[in-house]
Amino acid sequence: VVRTRSLSKDYHLGDTVVHALRGVTLDIHGAEFVAVMGASGSGKSTFVNILGCLDRPTRGSYELDGQDVSELTPNDRAVVRKTRIGFVFQGFNLLQRTTALENVEMPLHYARVPAKERRARATALLAAVGLADRAHHFPSQLSGGQQQRIAIARALVNKPTLILADEPTGNLDSRTSVEIIEILQRLSDEEGMTIVLITHEEDIARFAQRQVLFRDGRIKADRPVDRR
Amino acid sequence: VVRTRSLSKDYHLGDTVVHALRGVTLDIHGAEFVAVMGASGSGKSTFVNILGCLDRPTRGSYELDGQDVSELTPNDRAVVRKTRIGFVFQGFNLLQRTTALENVEMPLHYARVPAKERRARATALLAAVGLADRAHHFPSQLSGGQQQRIAIARALVNKPTLILADEPTGNLDSRTSVEIIEILQRLSDEEGMTIVLITHEEDIARFAQRQVLFRDGRIKADRPVDRR
Numbered sequence: 001v002v003r004t005r006s007l008s009k010d011y012h013l014g015d016t017v018v019h020a021l022r023g024v025t026l027d028i029h030g031a032e033f034v035a036v037m038g039a040s041g042s043g044k045s046t047f048v049n050i051l052g053c054l055d056r057p058t059r060g061s062y063e064l065d066g067q068d069v070s071e072l073t074p075n076d077r078a079v080v081r082k083t084r085i086g087f088v089f090q091g092f093n094l095l096q097r098t099t100a101l102e103n104v105e106m107p108l109h110y111a112r113v114p115a116k117e118r119r120a121r122a123t124a125l126l127a128a129v130g131l132a133d134r135a136h137h138f139p140s141q142l143s144g145g146q147q148q149r150i151a152i153a154r155a156l157v158n159k160p161t162l163i164l165a166d167e168p169t170g171n172l173d174s175r176t177s178v179e180i181i182e183i184l185q186r187l188s189d190e191e192g193m194t195i196v197l198i199t200h201e202e203d204i205a206r207f208a209q210r211q212v213l214f215r216d217g218r219i220k221a222d223r224p225v226d227r228r
Numbered sequence: 229v230v231r232t233r234s235l236s237k238d239y240h241l242g243d244t245v246v247h248a249l250r251g252v253t254l255d256i257h258g259a260e261f262v263a264v265m266g267a268s269g270s271g272k273s274t275f276v277n278i279l280g281c282l283d284r285p286t287r288g289s290y291e292l293d294g295q296d297v298s299e300l301t302p303n304d305r306a307v308v309r310k311t312r313i314g315f316v317f318q319g320f321n322l323l324q325r326t327t328a329l330e331n332v333e334m335p336l337h338y339a340r341v342p343a344k345e346r347r348a349r350a351t352a353l354l355a356a357v358g359l360a361d362r363a364h365h366f367p368s369q370l371s372g373g374q375q376q377r378i379a380i381a382r383a384l385v386n387k388p389t390l391i392l393a394d395e396p397t398g399n400l401d402s403r404t405s406v407e408i409i410e411i412l413q414r415l416s417d418e419e420g421m422t423i424v425l426i427t428h429e430e431d432i433a434r435f436a437q438r439q440v441l442f443r444d445g446r447i448k449a450d451r452p453v454d455r456r
């Protein structure tokens with residue numbers, strides 16, 4: 001599904017260059033559940049944002065489903081991003097002026113799903129993350145962890161083949177975290193979704209099949225998880 | 229330092245009432261380090277926001293340093309908030325158009341500290357959280373964990389007597405988390421700061437002296453920590 005070869009990303013800040021990625025080569029296969037770990041500033045979000053076509057590498061190549069993503073037009077890249085990839089951002093990125101339910105429905109708008117089906121799928125997912133009773137509330141009326149769960153529901157609603165989740169459980173208590181990760185695990189096992197999950201929590205990383213460790217913009221370890 | 233009696237907070241949302249706090253009575257003494265824990269939506273941030281004079285209870289009373297906070301004028305409450313309390317918010321709340329250094333300096337502006345001293349104290353704290361080399365970068369140029377550490381530095385810069393930290397390590401790797409918490413522990417032990425820290429992480433909660441568990445808007449447990 002994902003094939004990167006020598007991805008590099010440099011940020012130029014005045015006289016300084018920050019080498020966020022330094023030649024990352026990685027293959028992720030369909031239906032895999034990969035945990036991405038590493039210290040703060042080691043390049044995890046930068047890498048995953050490139051996988052999600054939200055950003056472009058400075059150098060290197062990236063193929064998604066066998067297609068070189070850099071050869072797509074910006075419009076085609078936006079279509080890929082909106083219809084085939086689900087995101088859970090580190091900062092949630094919910095639309096503040098729309099309700100929880102409407103936030104979850106949003107990806108289905110881009111996929112031109114009919115209104116009735118949009119509503120049914122979004123409602124079912126809000127129930128799955130334990131927030132059916134808060135569907136008509138705005139993000140400002142929800143706790144941090146509740147907002148995070150809305151973001152997770154939104155990432156799943158258009159049944160993407162690739163889910164990119166950046167610290168999806170950072171604001172959740174252990175029990176809710178495990179419930180959410182079990183949802184992701186089930187989606188990977190039973191529906192063949194490919195999941196790339198950034199997490200600092202060892203307990204959460206154990207649910208994955210494979211752990212990739214970043215350090216200073218490079219991959220330092222790539223190992224299977226013994227049991228989950 | 230903190231004395232609450234039967235604090236309640238209700239949010240009215242159309243026909244629904246959310247009882248975020250249901251009669252919270254708690255005393256926190258000077259130089260104490262208290263970890264506040266509990267499930268998502270259990271009322272932790274609501275409670276801590278009231279302690280920080282960022283919000284008002286629906287019912288109940290709150291005394292800070294022996295003074296009933298509800299008898300203060302809004303201006304006096306703002307002075308208390310800006311000069312005596314340091315915050316680390318769940319969503320960081322950094323000013324996007326100011327640099328890391330200027331974000332950390334901000335509380336010293338309100339306290340009318342001279343420019344040279346502001347700069348010296350902010351610079352020292354950025355070094356303490358490992359970000360001296362990023363002082364002139366904007367929040368958008370920093371990773372999630374880096375932004376969180378800026379927020380922590382800002383909370384500490386005016387040497388507040390009360391620090392309220394809402395998930396200050398949610399986006400940090402274990403090693404950086406422990407370094408940050410050890411800074412807070414040292415401030416509590418050596419400089420008498422009172423610390424109230426919301427966290428879902430058991431490993432982090434063990435650094436506190438006392439753990440208060442919230443459930444459905446009430447305190448369900450209040451116990452000392454055996455060792456740290």
Ligand SMILES: Nc1ncnc2c1ncn2[C@@H]1O[C@H](COP(=O)(O)OP(=O)(O)OP(=O)(O)O)[C@@H](O)[C@H]1O
Pocket residue numbers: 140141142143144145146171172173239240241246247248266267268269270271272273274275318
């Ligand atoms: N501004 C608001 N308007 C309406 N309801 C709110 C508001 N803020 C919080 N709530 C609700 O009050 C309850 C308690 O929220 P609070 O933010 O205190 O929870 P929390 O314990 O901090 O949760 P988390 O661990 O998810 O951050 C939740 O049900 C939440 O949705």
Ligand SMILES: Nc1ncnc2c1ncn2[C@@H]1O[C@H](COP(=O)(O)OP(=O)(O)OP(=O)(O)O)[C@@H](O)[C@H]1O
Pocket residue numbers: 011013018019020038039040041042043044045046047368369370371372373374399400401
């Ligand atoms: N937009 C940007 N402009 C400039 N520098 C950036 C930008 N985004 C990230 N960086 C820098 O690139 C490096 C890698 O950042 P990245 O966000 O990938 O780290 P991370 O591993 O996700 O960290 P964290 O665990 O703190 O979220 C960091 O030094 C960061 O400051």
Ligand SMILES: [Mg+2]
Pocket residue numbers: 044045046090166371372373
């Ligand atoms: Mg990140």
Ligand SMILES: [Mg+2]
Pocket residue numbers: 143144145272273274318394
């Ligand atoms: Mg909260």
